[in-house]
Amino acid sequence: MKKIFSLFVLAMMVLVLAACGGGNDGASEGSATEGGDSGETKTIRAGIGLNDSHPQYLALLEWKKIVEEKTDGAIKVETYHSSQLGDDRAMTEALQLGSQEVTIPSTAPIANFVPEYSVFDFPFLFPNEQVADKVLDGEVGQKFLDKLEDQNLVGLAYWENGFRDVTNSERAIETASDFEGLKLRTMENDLHLDAFKALGANPTPMAFGELFTAMQQGTVDGQENPIPTIYLQGFYEVQDYVSTTHHIYSPFVFLMSKEFFDGLTEEQQTIVTEAAVEAGALNRELNREAVAEYAEELKAEGMNYNDVTPEARAEMVKIVQPVLDEYAEKIGKETVQEVYDAVAEAEAELAE
Numbered sequence: 152m153k154k155i156f157s158l159f160v161l162a163m164m165v166l167v168l169a170a171c172g173g174g175n176d177g178a179s180e181g182s183a184t185e186g187g188d189s190g191e192t193k194t195i196r197a198g199i200g201l202n203d204s205h206p207q208y209l210a211l212l213e214w215k216k217i218v219e220e221k222t223d224g225a226i227k228v229e230t231y232h233s234s235q236l237g238d239d240r241a242m243t244e245a246l247q248l249g250s251q252e253v254t255i256p257s258t259a260p261i262a263n264f265v266p267e268y269s270v271f272d273f274p275f276l277f278p279n280e281q282v283a284d285k286v287l288d289g290e291v292g293q294k295f296l297d298k299l300e301d302q303n304l305v306g307l308a309y310w311e312n313g314f315r316d317v318t319n320s321e322r323a324i325e326t327a328s329d330f331e332g333l334k335l336r337t338m339e340n341d342l343h344l345d346a347f348k349a350l351g352a353n354p355t356p357m358a359f360g361e362l363f364t365a366m367q368q369g370t371v372d373g374q375e376n377p378i379p380t381i382y383l384q385g386f387y388e389v390q391d392y393v394s395t396t397h398h399i400y401s402p403f404v405f406l407m408s409k410e411f412f413d414g415l416t417e418e419q420q421t422i423v424t425e426a427a428v429e430a431g432a433l434n435r436e437l438n439r440e441a442v443a444e445y446a447e448e449l450k451a452e453g454m455n456y457n458d459v460t461p462e463a464r465a466e467m468v469k470i471v472q473p474v475l476d477e478y479a480e481k482i483g484k485e486t487v488q489e490v491y492d493a494v495a496e497a498e499a500e501l502a503e
Contacts, residue, residue, distance in 0.1 A: 197253035198236035210434035217426040259340040277400040285497035307427035310403035319373025324394035382445035
């Protein structure tokens with residue numbers, strides 16, 4: 152419980168910072184800049200979909216602190232959690248339009264803007280977090296960040312959402328056949344939809360903010376998300392089973408409006424970028440602590456918790472392989488192979 156307490160302490164820091172005027176959980180008025188001189192104060196509206204106890208939000212507060220301190224207040228950061236500014240897609244579009252400055256979505260909704268990002272949602276691509284770190288923080292990860300500029304977006308760093316697991320109110324997922332007929336909420340991502348259809352489920356894309364009520368009312372049987380999200384959103388109140396399918400490792404991408412980024416000085420661009428990397432390291436650390444702690448909390452809340460065996464995952468891989476082959480054609484076989492090669496290289500290096 153010590154780690155849970157450390158998260159609690161950080162959450163209290165969030166409240167202190169907000170009370171001091173460093174953050175803002177309400178609607179923002181005015182433009183992103185005040186005044187027209189080079190010494191103007193620039194305001195960043197940073198929105199995420201998850202709540203204010205999630206490691207992502209705690210790390211966002213760290214990013215805010217670093218940026219405001221290192222720019223001597225020349226940049227002010229307002230933080231918004233719990234989809235206050237809209238869902239991932241809406242916030243990403245707001246960045247493109249210049250009406251919002253920062254959001255940190257998973258790669259799945261980004262694929263609606265840059266199709267190549269679908270490769271990161273290939274089921275069972277990453278074997279563990281360490282391999283994911285090495286690939287995303289390396290040359291291949293940077294190539295994908297560079298692809299965002301054509302969409303009027305700037306990718307500053309990769310953060311961690313984590314391995315996605317399945318919850319539902321019907322049965323434990325122990326083998327691929329247990330997916331049969333389950334109505335599962337997924338993100339708005341064609342690859343996710345097609346992969347779950349191949350497994351026999353009935354996937355339903357739905358905004359995250361609508362999910363709890365949909366499960367409560369039986370509109371869907373379940374959903375798939377990382378353990379911290381499952382616990383912090385209180386899904387144990389409306390779900391009976393959680394199964395560690397680990398079907399996708401989901402990164403977050405720290406996005407900034409290109410229009411806003413280009414308006415920063417070189418020094419400010421360096422500060423916001425380095426701060427995103429630094430706060431991202433905190434996000435990963437907190438997220439991995441939270442996975443272990445919250446898994447135990449879910450059990451304590453009465454959820455039936457089961458670990459999916461490697462053999463069962465191998466069966467799932469075989470079933471979804473035709474879907475992956477199809478999407479490799481759409482994305483570009485060379486791009487997909489480059490990512491798989493980077494995964495294999497990272498595995499080999501970490502095994503030495």
